[in-house]
């Protein structure tokens with residue numbers, strides 16, 4: 001089998017830097033989400049796929065208690081830190097491995113010292129979970145080298161904790177779970193409350209097309225937290241009538257209609273997005289299983305409109321890409337993927353229709369926004385794996 005180009009790159013860079021062979025090469029993917037946006041921090045459902053772009057780590061265990069970590073994509077930036085006592089975060093890329101060690105120590109796990117070289121082809125800031133891929137690749141490598149034997153969902157939770165409490169980004173569990181537990185050829189339906197998963201195979205002849213607006217997320221940190229707070233606000237108001245609810249996951253569309261008048265308009269619309277989106281995730285999973293792609297496509301577009309109008313996390317560039325995609329014959333539907341405010345859309349299309357789709361997206365987007373999108377097919381891949 002021919003080695004992936006990043007496999008070779010990361011191994012050679014490791015050998016050149018440390019004058020020895022790595023013990024392991026580990027790969028952890030980024031993701032796109034088919035549907036279920038901003039539902040994970042509401043205990044809801046998501047349907048992501050792990051993609052064929054990933055973070056790659058060449059790594060070896062040492063006898064001391066230091067981690068020496070180098071990132072090829074950051075001008076070979078290298079940091080050394082103690083795995084017994086992690087220094088405070090400083091906003092650099094190495095916050096991810098430091099955060100993973102921090103979260104392990106919080107769980108009374110003692111990770112070994114390592115030498116490591118990292119590279120990745122998951123675009124940064126594009127809403128494809130480049131940071132979760134880095135957390136999971138380091139987390140898995142440490143788990144293997146330190147013989148912790150963590151279950152993959154435990155590893156995902158640990159990486160999420162690193163991101164929430166050490167890096168300081170209040171994300172949900174979707175990205176780490178799919179990077180850890182993805183399955184080639186499949187989308188993963190995840191209940192973010194119980195972490196139960198079901199895998200749905202993607203139909204033959206259908207492509208998941210990514211169109212990257214090349215607008216990088218800017219507001220997402222603060223706006224993301226504002227959305228979270230609005231969802232919590234909705235729950236606290238609705239609890240007066242529905243004392244049993246813990247999260248918006250527990251509210252049905254009918255209940256929201258019935259008691260929604262008591263919510264401020266903006267809070268009502270945020271809640272409506274989450275409640276209807278949860279229903280869409282389950283419907284898309286069922287339709288994928290039954291092969292009803294026309295209905296899947298319709299639900300993807302409804303999901304986009306809900307993110308645009310009720311959740312207000314789209315931007316004109318993403319709306320243009322979605323509108324242009326669904327004009328093309330053989331494209332079933334499209335929507336923004338990830339947190340929003342920039343990044344990518346995904347479109348589901350017949351493989352035969354992809355050349356026309358790419359040409360149309362390029363033409364319309366460039367004419368309207370004076371910049372080019374990056375359009376490519378992505379193939380559902382496996383979650384984190386040792387590859388050598």
Ligand code: GLA
Nearest residue numbers: 037038171172173174338339
């Ligand atoms: C980001 C977060 C995820 C999820 C999405 C929105 O990717 O990391 O946890 O909340 O946004 O669906």
